[in-house]
Amino acid sequence: MAPENKLDKSKMVVVEGSYAVAHAAKVCRPNVISAYPITPQTHIVEDLSQFMADGEIPNCEYINVESEFSALSALVGSSAAGARCYSATTSQGLELMHEVLFNISGMRLPVVMTIANRAVSAPISIWNDHQDAISQRDTGWLQLYAENTQEISDMTAQAYKISEDKDILMPSMTCMDGFILSHVYEPVVLLEQDLTDEFLPAYEPEHVLDPKNPLSFGAFADPNYYTEFRYLQEQAMQKALKKIEDVANEFYDVYGRYYGGLIDEYRTDDADIIIMAMGSIVGTIKDVIDKLRDRNVKVGLLKVRSFRPFPVEAIKNVVKDAKVVVVLDKNISLGLNEGALFTETKSSLYNTDIRVPVVGYMIGHGGRDIKIDTIEKIIDEAEEVMKTGIKIESQFTDVKEELL
Amino acid sequence: MKSLLAPGHRGCAGCCDAMAAKFALMGAGEDCIVINPTGCLEVMTTPYPETAWDVPWVHSLFENAAAVGSGVEAALKALGKADKAKVLVMGGDGATLDIGMRSISGAFERGHDLTYVCIDNEAYMNTGVQRSGATPFNASTTTSPAGKVSFGNDRPKKNMPAIMVAHGAPYVATTSIGYPKDMINKVKKAVDIEGPTYVHAHAPCTTGWGFDTSKTVEVAKMAVQTGLWPLYEVEEGEVTKVRKIGKNIRPVEDYLKMQRRFKHLFTMEGGAEEIAKIQALANKNIEVYGL
Numbered sequence: 260m261a262p263e264n265k266l267d268k269s270k271m272v273v274v275e276g277s278y279a280v281a282h283a284a285k286v287c288r289p290n291v292i293s294a295y296p297i298t299p300q301t302h303i304v305e306d307l308s309q310f311m312a313d314g315e316i317p318n319c320e321y322i323n324v325e326s327e328f329s330a331l332s333a334l335v336g337s338s339a340a341g342a343r344c345y346s347a348t349t350s351q352g353l354e355l356m357h358e359v360l361f362n363i364s365g366m367r368l369p370v371v372m373t374i375a376n377r378a379v380s381a382p383i384s385i386w387n388d389h390q391d392a393i394s395q396r397d398t399g400w401l402q403l404y405a406e407n408t409q410e411i412s413d414m415t416a417q418a419y420k421i422s423e424d425k426d427i428l429m430p431s432m433t434c435m436d437g438f439i440l441s442h443v444y445e446p447v448v449l450l451e452q453d454l455t456d457e458f459l460p461a462y463e464p465e466h467v468l469d470p471k472n473p474l475s476f477g478a479f480a481d482p483n484y485y486t487e488f489r490y491l492q493e494q495a496m497q498k499a500l501k502k503i504e505d506v507a508n509e510f511y512d513v514y515g516r517y518y519g520g521l522i523d524e525y526r527t528d529d530a531d532i533i534i535m536a537m538g539s540i541v542g543t544i545k546d547v548i549d550k551l552r553d554r555n556v557k558v559g560l561l562k563v564r565s566f567r568p569f570p571v572e573a574i575k576n577v578v579k580d581a582k583v584v585v586v587l588d589k590n591i592s593l594g595l596n597e598g599a600l601f602t603e604t605k606s607s608l609y610n611t612d613i614r615v616p617v618v619g620y621m622i623g624h625g626g627r628d629i630k631i632d633t634i635e636k637i638i639d640e641a642e643e644v645m646k647t648g649i650k651i652e653s654q655f656t657d658v659k660e661e662l663l
Numbered sequence: 664m665k666s667l668l669a670p671g672h673r674g675c676a677g678c679c680d681a682m683a684a685k686f687a688l689m690g691a692g693e694d695c696i697v698i699n700p701t702g703c704l705e706v707m708t709t710p711y712p713e714t715a716w717d718v719p720w721v722h723s724l725f726e727n728a729a730a731v732g733s734g735v736e737a738a739l740k741a742l743g744k745a746d747k748a749k750v751l752v753m754g755g756d757g758a759t760l761d762i763g764m765r766s767i768s769g770a771f772e773r774g775h776d777l778t779y780v781c782i783d784n785e786a787y788m789n790t791g792v793q794r795s796g797a798t799p800f801n802a803s804t805t806t807s808p809a810g811k812v813s814f815g816n817d818r819p820k821k822n823m824p825a826i827m828v829a830h831g832a833p834y835v836a837t838t839s840i841g842y843p844k845d846m847i848n849k850v851k852k853a854v855d856i857e858g859p860t861y862v863h864a865h866a867p868c869t870t871g872w873g874f875d876t877s878k879t880v881e882v883a884k885m886a887v888q889t890g891l892w893p894l895y896e897v898e899e900g901e902v903t904k905v906r907k908i909g910k911n912i913r914p915v916e917d918y919l920k921m922q923r924r925f926k927h928l929f930t931m932e933g934g935a936e937e938i939a940k941i942q943a944l945a946n947k948n949i950e951v952y953g954l
Contacts, residue, residue, distance in 0.1 A: 290741040291734060320737035324730065325769030332727035332766065336698065336734030339721050342741055344734075362723055468719040468735060470694045470748050475714035477722035484711050 262508070265515035266409070271446040276408035276435065277302030280347070280373050283415035283450040285310050287371075287459060290342035293322040293333040297352040298385045299437040300375040304347055327352035331359040331370075338368035339476050341467035343419070346370065349437055350377035350391045357395065363430050364399030365488065366477055367495075369422035369462075370430040371415065372400075376538065376589075377437040378625040386626020387437040388589040389538065393566075393599045399492050401431040401499055402567040404537035409447045410518045411435040413510065416450060416459050420506045423462055426498050436539040438626070451514065458513045496568040503565050521570035523562040524577060526552060530559030531582040532641045535574075535604060537563045540587060540622075540629055547634040558638055563600060571607040578608070582645045584617040585637060591621045597653045616644055619653035633657060664689050672715035673707040677876030679866035679883075680704040680755075682840045683782040687753055687864075690850025691778070693718060695749040696735055700728035700758035703789040704782065719748075726762040728754045729770035729779060736775045749854040750777035756797035757787045760823045771830040771859040778853040778860045781823065784868035792871040796821040799891070800944065801937050802924045804871075809927035814937050819944060827861040828897050834860040835897040840867075841883025845894060845906070852896075865892045873923020885918040890945035893952045908954045915942045 274282075281303045284292070292311075294304045311321045324330045327348050334344040348356065353374060363370055374392050378384040392402055403418060405411035411433060418431035435441055466474055480488055504520035511517040525545050527533060534544050541562045548558050561577045561584075563570065578584050588598020595602065601619030608617065620637055623629045633656060644650070667688040674681040680703050688695070697720045699705045705722045708715040723731045732752040739745045759767060759781040767779060786804045787793040794807040798816045803809040807816035827835045834856045838846040846864055853860035867874070867882040874882050886892040887906070894906035916938060919925040928934040928941075948954060 291737045293734065293737070318741050318743070320741045322733055322737050323773065324733070325772070326765060329727060329730035329733070329766055329769050332723060332730035333734030333737065335723040335727070336721065336731035336736075337738040337741075338734075340696070340735045340738035340742070342734075342738035358724060359727065366723075468696045468721055468748075470696065470719055473717055473719045475709050475716050475720045475722075478709035478711040478714060479706060479722075480711045 262511045262517045264517050267448060267515070270448045272449060273444050273446050274449070275302060275442060275444050276411065276440040277442065278306050279408045279412040279447045279449060280415060280435065281306030281310065283412040284345045284373070285316050286450045286452050286455045287345070287416055287419050288343065289316070289319055289345040291320050291322065291334065291337035292345045293324055293330045293337070294346050294348065295324050295327045295330045295352060297327070297349055299377060299441045300347045300349045300352070300373070302441065303373060303375070327355045328359060331356045331363065334370050335359065335363060335366065335368060338370055339366070339468050341464055343462040344370045345372070347373040347375065349375040350379055353391045353395060354379060357398070360395055360398035360400060364492065367428040368430060369428055371418045371422055372430070372432050373411070373415065374432050374434045375437040375441040376434050384625040387439050388624050388626065389434070390590045392432055392434050393590040396567060396599060399429060400567065401429055401565070402434060403431060403565055404434045404563065405440065406518065406539060406541045406562060408440050408443065408445055409516070411440060412447060412450055413514065413516055413518070416455050417506050417510055420459050420509070421499060421502050424502055425465070427495050427502055429492065429495050429499065434538065439539045448516070454513050458510065500568050500570065519562060519564050521565040521573045522577065523564060525560035525562065527559030527561060527577055530557050531645060532556070532558040532638060533561050533578050533581040533584045534558065534587065534638070535561045535563060535584060535600060536587040537566060537600060538589065540589070543629060543631060544634055547631055547638065551635070551638060556638065556642070566600070569603055569607070574604060574607055575611065575613060578615055579613050581615050583641045584615055585641045586617060586619045588619060588621050589623045591624070601653060616649050618644055618649055618651070620656045621654070622656040627657060665693070667693055667717040668708070669715045669717060673710065674703070675870055675876065677869040677879045678707070679784055679840055679868050679879055680707070680782055682879070683780070683846070683864050683866050684753060686840065686843050686846040687751065687780045687850045688718065690847040691749050691751045691854045694747065695751045695854070696721070698728050698732045698735060698750070698752045700754040700763060701725040702755040702758055704753065704755065706789060725758055727766050728752050728758060728763060729767040732777045732779070733770045733773065733775045736777050745776070751854065752777060752779045754781060756781060756783040756785060757795040760821050761796045768830065771827060771832055771861070775859055776857055778850065778862065780850060781861070781863045782866045783863060784866045784871060785820070786871050788868050788871045797823070800941060801928060803927055804924065809931070814927065814931065824861065824863050824897070828900060830859070831900070832861050833858045833899055836861070837863045837865070837892070837894050839865040839883045839887050839892060839894060841880050841887060842894070849896065871924070874921050878921065882921050885913065885921060888913045889915045889918045890949040890954050891915060891918060893948045893954055895952055902952070905952045905954065912949065912954070915945050
């Protein structure tokens with residue numbers, strides 16, 4: 260039974276999503292912030308810069324780097340030198356970081372980075388989808404997706420606690436939908452400094468760059484050793500499955516707020532149709548579910564918070580009694596005609612006794628508005644799948660035929 | 664003086680990188696943190712689980728050493744440890760003035776308190792002697808080979824020290840592993856000056872340049888004595904010191920003929936004219952720096 264979210268409305272203020280995230284990063288007491296501006300991440304780094312200018316982040320250096328590549332590269336050095344590190348980026352910036360992402364993870368440096376998810380060029384688009392982060396799936400970063408500004412703000416502290424755990428030591432991306440969350444003003448409880456000091460202990464790494472105890476970081480591994488480095492990274496990811504749940508519960512104990520651990524559920528108990536999705540689209544889906552429940556359509560939501568590590572068992576447990584699973588993806592693997600959440604959900608169910616049909620919809624590419632009507636239509640089609648089986652396994656949504 | 668680079672590493676006999684790293688560490692002292700991009704020096708000193716480094720050392724990628732150095736420096740500041748360690752980046756010519764150019768430019772523009780030592784052996788040696796932006800005019804490399812219609816690399820070296828001076832670095836120096844005291848003193852001076860400082864060390868590679876493993880120092884000295892590699896210091900934008908050659912100046916042939924990479928200049932038709940062009944480059948250095 261999931262804990263009940265106790266949101267203290269008296270503590271709520273109306274701020275932009277980016278401000279809530281910047282404030283959360285500040286409250287986590289980072290030692291080095293390194294970032295390069297890119298829409299729609301800019302407001303986060305501007306707010307952090309103002310905090311720095313006002314002397315509000317003690318024991319911290321902000322590096323105004325010349326590229327995203329260097330933004331993350333600098334944090335290799337900072338983290339290895341013992342600093343708690345923060346960055347934020349999106350889209351092209353995240354793609355430029357690709358090589359460094361592998362490096363940070365392989366060196367087991369627990370950096371936390373907010374991604375204001377945005378489509379990838381070409382054609383250039385500043386608007387939201389998840390292609391940027393999904394394309395970095397295999398780099399060894401935890402990927403956590405938030406539904407609203409309260410969740411992404413609180414997720415910052417959770418991510419540090421997960422990443423810095425001595426059994427994990429893997430970096431985290433906390434993902435918020437660009438513009439939809441980064442630029443929206445809504446009421447939030449800003450992450451509390453006193454509670455965060457209680458929740459998140461100071462970062463005290465075992466291994467640091469220190470002349471008094473010289474260690475070598477980043478040696479090369481020949482075929483006698485390389486496999487074990489990869490194996491241990493995967494072991495850490497598997498341990499993170501439990502850690503993410505534990506940290507969500509610990510967060511609830513301290514702050515009284517809860518959004519699920521690896522996943523969250525909404526009206527799934529008796530659901531024949533389970534919709535799966537990540538990010539802000541979840542809010543729209545909940546509204547549609549409420550509406551359809553009034554019409555006795557047995558539909559529920561499985562919100563995926565953790566895309567990496569992928570919550571196989573948690574998903575299986577929720578969908579095992581459903582009659583159809585519908586997966587919405589704001590990304591596509593070109594050449595497979597599937598979104599990543601869909602592919603991986605199917606993969607999780609194969610070789611099991613669970614025989615529920617799974618269909619996929621790729622939706623909201625490049626920021627295309629996802630309307631209530633669209634979700635309703637998808638659920639109508641799911642009802643057809645229940646009756647007659649799968650006709651189309653995976654498809655684009657809202658393609659404008661007149662533009663083709 | 665204690666060597667902070669242990670013997671037993673996997674460098675070639677007569678390796679210029681090992682000498683350069685040892686001299687740089689003698690200048691910087693044991694309270695330093697070394698950042699080392701991908702390259703021969705990295706590979707030969709740190710095959711997991713071994714290391715030759717008696718100072719803290721970090722390798723990240725090929726093109727980001729100056730950014731990693733920026734991050735180490737920022738962390739030391741934030742954690743109140745800035746007085747506990749010097750930040751010393753040591754990278755090859757490819758890592759510095761080709762693929763790492765953006766990174767070093769950013770670090771110097773931002774003014775981090777670090778010293779960058781470029782160990783310049785004038786090509787990508789770790790991958791098998793391919794040309795870099797530091798490869799000299801008419802050198803034969805595996806990607807700029809001499810051939811029936813080519814004398815080899817058709818461009819002069821990129822003037823990296825001048826680029827670093829243009830960044831407003833308080834201290835920029837050229838040095839050579841042929842002159843260990845010169846190199847040790849310049850690195851020591853560089854790490855003691857606040858802000859981003861740059862030392863460019865000329866470093867002949869026995870394998871890539873094609874000379875006997877016992878001749879590394881001799882070849883290095885000859886580059887200086889011909890005027891092809893002038894040794895100077897630039898402080899706050901002004902040349903403050905130059906190592907004079909004076910009457911002992913040698914013709915560039917004496918340098919070129921020591922190395923396989925220039926051998927074609929002595930056998931191909933038109934080679935003499937090409938050597939004259941190289942002599943003109945040396946003459947220009949002699950004039951500009953008053954060697």
